[in-house]
Amino acid sequence: MKIYIKYLILVSLSFNAYSERWEIGPSDSSQDEIQEALILAEPGDTVYLKEGIYNLRHGLSLDVNDIVIQGSGMNKTILDFSDQKTGAQGLIVTSDNVVLKDFAVENAKGDAIKSKGVKNISFLRIRTEWTNGPDSKNGAYGLYPVESIGVLIDECVAIGASDAGVYVGQSEQIIVRNTRAEFNVAGIEIENSYHADVYNNIATNNTGGILIFDLPNLPKQGGKNVRVFQNKSFKNNTENFAPEGNIVGEVPKGTGLIIMANRNVEIFDNDFYDNETVHIAVVAGDLESGDDNYDPYPKSINIHHNRYSNVGSEPDSSRGDLGPILVDIAGTNMPDIIWDGLLPFTQLIFGQPETEKLVLKELDETKFLNLDVFWYVAFPFFHSSSRDKSLFNGSLENLPAIEEWK
Numbered sequence: 001m002k003i004y005i006k007y008l009i010l011v012s013l014s015f016n017a018y019s020e021r022w023e024i025g026p027s028d029s030s031q032d033e034i035q036e037a038l039i040l041a042e043p044g045d046t047v048y049l050k051e052g053i054y055n056l057r058h059g060l061s062l063d064v065n066d067i068v069i070q071g072s073g074m075n076k077t078i079l080d081f082s083d084q085k086t087g088a089q090g091l092i093v094t095s096d097n098v099v100l101k102d103f104a105v106e107n108a109k110g111d112a113i114k115s116k117g118v119k120n121i122s123f124l125r126i127r128t129e130w131t132n133g134p135d136s137k138n139g140a141y142g143l144y145p146v147e148s149i150g151v152l153i154d155e156c157v158a159i160g161a162s163d164a165g166v167y168v169g170q171s172e173q174i175i176v177r178n179t180r181a182e183f184n185v186a187g188i189e190i191e192n193s194y195h196a197d198v199y200n201n202i203a204t205n206n207t208g209g210i211l212i213f214d215l216p217n218l219p220k221q222g223g224k225n226v227r228v229f230q231n232k233s234f235k236n237n238t239e240n241f242a243p244e245g246n247i248v249g250e251v252p253k254g255t256g257l258i259i260m261a262n263r264n265v266e267i268f269d270n271d272f273y274d275n276e277t278v279h280i281a282v283v284a285g286d287l288e289s290g291d292d293n294y295d296p297y298p299k300s301i302n303i304h305h306n307r308y309s310n311v312g313s314e315p316d317s318s319r320g321d322l323g324p325i326l327v328d329i330a331g332t333n334m335p336d337i338i339w340d341g342l343l344p345f346t347q348l349i350f351g352q353p354e355t356e357k358l359v360l361k362e363l364d365e366t367k368f369l370n371l372d373v374f375w376y377v378a379f380p381f382f383h384s385s386s387r388d389k390s391l392f393n394g395s396l397e398n399l400p401a402i403e404e405w406k
Contacts, residue, residue, distance in 0.1 A: 059087020071103025250320030
């Protein structure tokens with residue numbers, strides 16, 4: 001039986017409004033009780049899920065604004081979708097000003113928690129996990145906000161996604177912090193998005209730790225203004241288990257961070273260590289996408305004051321185009337940072353504008369390699385890879401912080 005408690009909220013001296021706190025515990029009827037609460041709740045209400053394991057067979061949905069869904073803790077309130085029969089997600093949210101906090105979603109048939117087309121959504125102390133470990137049959141995404149403005153992901157845990165544990169796509173005003181992503185193909189991914197801060201996170205035991213991507217053939221393109229700082233990306237050496245055909249299936253295992261086709265990206269004050277292929281890769285996107293609106297070349301990438309150790313002990317040459325070329329050119333002397341060297345043909349001949357160049361400000365012992373991929377592939381006789389960081393000693397322009405919405 002549902003239990004709810006009404007709380008009085010004083011809005012002004014002359015007007016009172018009530019919000020409801022719907023309290024639900026695990027039972028044979030909790031599937032219906034939770035969904036009914038998410039339908040009948042009104043703005044300002046809280047749906048509180050008591051401690052326990054909720055065995056759910058159908059996906060849940062919320063389309064009411066200004067709702068809080070709260071549990072008793074990410075290891076205490078567990079929404080278990082192991083026997084899920086319907087729904088592409090464990091939970092989908094399509095309303096604004098929603099707070100999700102202190103519960104877990106396990107073993108969803110598809111994505112764990114998706115939000116789409118919302119304003120101001122917060123994921124606080126949420127855990128998403130596929131408990132059987134890395135498996136191509138796991139759902140693609142753990143925390144999955146898309147086409148949204150105002151995304152906060154804080155103190156969360158994402159484990160076992162066959163694409164990305166934390167994925168924010170085609171969105172703006174994004175903060176991902178204090179979060180651990182582990183045993184996913186991609187730990188944390190910011191894709192086709194504007195204005196993001198990714199900081200104080202741990203990405204470990206993924207195939208690739210952190211991905212900053214821009215892809216073609218999507219409604220929102222031109223990913224830009226992303227800061228990645230004060231993170232730890234280490235031991236991301238899990239074999240790639242993405243289903244065949246997925247773009248992240250091309251990520252070599254042992255990769256700390258990849259920047260692909262983005263612009264105005266700042267990477268600083270991070271720790272990269274024990275990644276078996278490369279710590280940071282800056283690469284172009286799909287040069288043959290057929291999308292006239294897509295710019296595949298990264299621009300204005302600033303990488304500075306990071307810490308690196310123990311790279312390239314077992315480089316992966318089996319995935320995509322990057323791995324084999326890197327291993328062939330670098331040999332046994334694997335770099336901490338690589339740039340594929342791809343540019344529009346005119347810039348290959350006449351040079352890049354100063355404002356679009358890659359800038360590196362790292363310690364002398366930091367190893368760098370410009371792969372010079374165009375000449376390697378098209379005219380190998382003229383190929384000239386370089387390890388000289390001093391060619392990228394431009395001026396730094398620090399990006400502004402993302403302000404958290406109130």
